[in-house]
Amino acid sequence: MLRSLGLLGVLGTLGALGVFGLVEVDATGSPEPAVVFAFADPAIEESSGLVVDAGSGLFVTVNDSGDGGRVFTVDPATGRTVGTTRWDERPRDVEALAPAGPGEVWVADIGDNDAERDLVSVRRVPVAAGEVDASGSTTYDLVYPDGARDAETLMVDPDGRLVIVTKGLLGGEVLRTEQPLDAARPNRMTRIGVAVPIATDGAFFPDGRHVIVRSYGSAVVYTYPSLDEVGSFSLPDQEQGEGIAVGASGAVFVSSEGAGSEVLRVPLPRDVRRVVAPSEPDPSVTASPGGDRGTGPDSEAAGDDDLRPPPEPGAQWPWIVAGLVLLLLVALLTTLAVLLVVGVRRVLRRRGPPDG
DSSP, X not given: OHHHHHHHHHHHHHHXXXXXXXXXXXXXXXXXXXXXXXOOOTTOOSEEEEEEOTTTOOEEEEEOTTOOSEEEEEOTTTOOEEEEEEOSSOOSOOOEEEEOSTTEEEEEEOOOTTSOOSOEEEEEEEOOSEEEEOTXXXXXXXXXXXXXXXXXXXXXXXXXXXXXXXXXXXXXXXXXXXXXXXXXXXXXXXXXXXXXXXXXXXXXXXXXXXXXXXXXXXXEEXXXXXXXXXXXXXXXXXXXXXXXXXXXXXXXXXXXXXXXXXXXXXXXXXXXXXXXXXXXXXXXXXXXTTSOBTOSTTSGGGTOTTTSOOOOGGGGHHHHHHHHHHHHXXXXXXXXXXXXXXXXXXXXXXXXXXXX
């Protein structure tokens, strides 16, 4: 009985003081995701695809199937739509965006739930504040090597080749264009590997040697072009997570379908950020939309803890040891207090009730 009481005291003390945090049992070693903004535009109901524009720091998104030919440019400081790019031709099922350089994005009409499309298409359109007419933009048709596939992920590699990840139940096929795009004929893609099942979006890191591909509940980081897995981690719960973007500094953002849905900044696990973090400050970090360099959601000043090298393991041992010593002392005092209470009760029992 005494041993049980002592053990309970120890466990209660450990829980109260958060020993698991002190000894860093957390597998990711990362802070919690942070809300950057929520889409304020009621027209953004099914955000599917996300890009951080390298030129302005504005965020770009698109509705998936059912919407017309348009792309929304959003100010992360307010969540409000500050620009809309439109074109005349109505797409069939837009599902993804990818960066195409400062002030431009690729729009991917690649959705195919029934796997019946002979061709899918992409177009490159400008994005900016205000109304932008992209009616003159060129459409490029793509054809897969082994028939129709559903897909929601478009990326662009450092050589400008388009990369699509299909939405396979047992694993996505990674397909890539190998030649400069030709608007006059279908552009055949080749298979270069496999990725996470049920892929809903992906993006390159600034180094061009790593990509991140998300599903509804998790994300995986791969080397490129070998597609060796670097690490995986769970994503925050979202209504239907179909967007992921990597900013110029390497910060990762995720988005979801749903009116008023939030864009979150997601920290990377330590083992992953050691691999993808730039070895020196990234000169391409852009100013925030307000013009104040270094204060936007993609800047170092915004709290780029996911990019900074983690502290050396040895530097944390003094804190861990001190915490353990404190816990042992508190546990000892708790046990002594329990013994004292039990002892007093025994003495009172032996004496019996007072004469009366």
